[in-house]
Amino acid sequence: MGSIQQKKHEIATLNSLADQIKELAAKMTRNIEAANLPPITLEADSPIKYASLPGDLFMTRQLLEDALKDMWILSQGPSESVFNYVHMAIPDASCLNILNQFDFWNAVPLDGEASFEQIADKVQLPLEVVSRVLDHAITMRFFAKSSPVATSVRHTSRSAALVKDAGLVALVQMVLDETGPPMLVLPEALRRYSQGKKEITKNMKETAFKLCHSGGVWGDFENSWDFIENDGVKEGEVGFEKKSKGWRQRNFVKFMAYIKDLFNTEDIVFNAVDWAGAGDVTVVDLGGSAGHDDAVLARKFPNLKIVVQDLPEVAPVFEAEFPSDLRSRVSFKTHNLFDPQPVVADIYMLKWILHDWPDVESVAIxxxxxxxxxxxxxxxxxxxxxxxDPSEEELPRSMQGFGTATDLRMMALFNAKERPVKAWEGIFKEADERFEVRRVNADPLSFMCVLEAVWRG
Structure with a gap:
């Protein structure tokens, strides 16, 4: 990998990038074959993801992505690559959002084709709209035609993935429909609330989200969590164009389950604490959603008694889905993160919680x-x-971009930010000097961090 990393600092040409891409693609292929992983194709029967990324396959893939992006820029030229990007980015995102919101995915059978007319009937949109959306979707490798003049489509591996994985559907919904509009008004929010100041506003009423959701088509909501919990019509209200209240919260639960599987958080939670050696302890999982992690944790470690805490809208999901044989040791308790903690426990877990909040709110939690x-x-x-945290080792740009994209999303939604590990240690100290940070385990390749603080009383 070192020789490949070094090449990133040389002047890139089409030929040098082609050589680099060939080398990386060959290495990735060898790793896939050595691990006996089934190959990914563009056909509908392809696996939807690599079952694992053994060895340095993950890093090889990210370096390949960097080289492919550089190749695209050089092949287009600086000016036209910018033009092509801005011409395509928003229509691409909008097209995918339409496909997802109107469930084009299940309008086409996995093992066959569907005509434009059949799809229009299932998604309840005019035939013209369906035809035009699919015309663009095909250019993005969502669906395919048997010929240029065909008026029916079949699945590709990309569109089939959204049939096979409800969590991926939930992710697209979250990222495009719920966080997308605030991202588009972020420039206006910065102009109104931060331009001319030394620091970005920390006021959560001065976010791009709040600017977007201050009435009108997007409704009036205080923050992203208010939107997720309360958007939609209440039972008995008239509102054909809107889904029932709580639908976004239910989608968020699916989204979190998908994210936790993507980042393999089950193993991270297993290894975060010596659970077996902890003895008979009570654990509180703050913002634990419907208890997906807690089910596997409780099943593996019978010495644990777990209290899952989240908002009232999550309770029905827990009641409907949580395994009945574990309920003697795992319970659900409605709790707001900012209210005084009512449960005396030995271990409190904050998983995927604090990074969504600015410093002031993180300290308050x-x-x-x-x-x-x-x-x-x-x-x-x-x-x-x-x-x-600053390091001599430079990560691939594709990995850095994953983090910086999340950072801008945090800015738009909460006036929050992605913080390095040292900053999180500071958050604990600011909350109370009696928090003693005793252990930090951070993996820059997965972006995941486990930090343990002990209360010195």
Whole structure:
């Protein structure tokens, strides 16, 4: 990998990039074959993802992505690559959002074709709209025609993935429909609330999200969580054009389950604490959604008693889906993160929670734990850390971009930011000096961090 990394700092040409791409593609192919992984294709029967990324396959893939992007820029030229990007980016995103929101995915059988007329009937949109959306979708490798003049489509591996994986559908919904509009008004929010100041506003009423959701077509909501919890019509209300209240919350639960599987958080949670050696302890999973992680944790470690805490809208999902044989040791309790913690426990877990909040709110969430903390109680922070502490080792741009994209999304939604590990240690100290950070395990390749703080009382 070192020789390939070194080539990134040389002057790139079409030929040098072609050589690099060939070398990386060959290496990736060898790794896939050595691991006996089934190959990914563009056909509908392809696996929807690599079952694992053994060895340095992940890094090889990211370096390949960097080289492919550089090749695209050089093949287009600087000016036209910018033009082509801005011409395509928003229509691409809008097209995918339409396909997802109107469930074009299930309008086409996995093992056959569907005509434009059949799809229009299932998605309840005019035939002209369906035809024009599909024309663009095909250019993005969502669906394919048997010939240029055909008026029916079949699935590709990309569109089939959204039939096979409800979590991926939930992710597209979250990222495009719920966080997309605020991203587009972020320039206006910065112009109104931060331009001319030394620091970005920390006021959560001065976010791009709030500017977008201050009435009109997007409704009036205080923040992203208010939107997720309360958008939609209540039972008995008239509103054909809107889904029932709580639909976004139910989608968010699916989204989190998908994300946790994508980042393999089950293993991260297993290894975050010596659960077996902890003894008979009580664990509180703050913002634990419907308890997906807690089910596997409780099943593997019978010494644990777990309290899952989340908002009222999640309770029905827990009641409907959580395994009945574990309910003697795992319970659900409605709780707001900013309210004083009502449960005295040995271990408190904050998984994928704090990075969604600015510093002030993150500190407030930690301080809300204090009334329940007993000497020796542990707070285990498990989270995505999109920004890394300074290092001599340069990560591939595709990896850096994954973190910086999340950072801009946090800016638009919450006036929050992706913080490196050292900043998180500072958040705990600011919350209370009695939090003693004893252990930090951060992996820059996965962006995941486990930090353990002990309450010194």
């Amino acid at each position: 930690l301080r809300a734990l204090v009334p329940a903390l007993k000497p020796g109680a542990r707070v285990v922070f498990i989270d995505y850390v999109g920004k890394q």
